Amino acid sequence: MSIQHNAHQVAANIEAKGVAMVRAIQETLDVQSQLLARDMQREAPTSLSMLRLSIQVETPNPFQRVIGPGVDYALAVHEGRKPGKGLPWYMDPAAKPLQDWLERHLGGGPRNAKPGTQARQSHEQALRDIYIAWSRTVKAKGIEGNPFARRAFEGRVGGFIAAMRAAAAQSLQAQGSV
Secondary structure (H helix, E strand, O other): OOOOOOHHHHHHHHHHHHHHHHHHHHHHHHHHHHHHHHHHHHHOOOOOHHHHHOOEEEEEEOOEEEEEOOOOOHHHHHHEEOOOOOOOOOOOHHHHHHHHHHHHHHOOOOOOOOOOOHHHHHHHHHHHHHHHHHHHHHHHHOEEOOOHHHHHHHHHHHHHHHHHHHHHHHHHHHHOOO
C-alpha cells in the first residue's frame, strides 16, 4: 500500500499564480499611478507650468508609487499661506521669482526700455509699489490654497480600487483554480 500526493505540483501551481498576480497588480499600479499623475497635472494651476511639468511617478519598490511635484513651492500652492507673514522684502533675491511673476501677469509698461531711462524707472517704481501692496495683503489675509493633489486623488481613488480588484480577479480567472 502506498500514498501518492501531488503537493509539489500544487505548490508550483500556487507559486506560478502568485508571480502572475504580482505582475498584474504591478502593471495596474503603474497604469493607475500615471492616470493619477495626469489628473494632478490637470488640476494644478495653469499659471504655474513648472509645477505641472514637475509632477512625476517614482517607484521606490515594486508595490509603492510616489506621485508628486518636484518643485519646492508645490506645498505652498497646495496648502496656501496663513495670514501674519508677508512676502520677502522687495530687494531680497528670494523675491525675484515673485517679481517676475508679477511683471509677467501685469504686463504693459516699458519692460524692454533701456535701464536708467525715465520710462524704465517709472515702470520699476510701479512694480515695486504693486509688490508692496501685494505683500501687505498677503500679510493681512494670507493666500488661499489650491489643493490640486487632493482633488485629483479624490477623483481617482474609486477607480483605482476597482482597477486593482479587477486585475487580481482577472489574474485568478486566467489561471483557473488551484
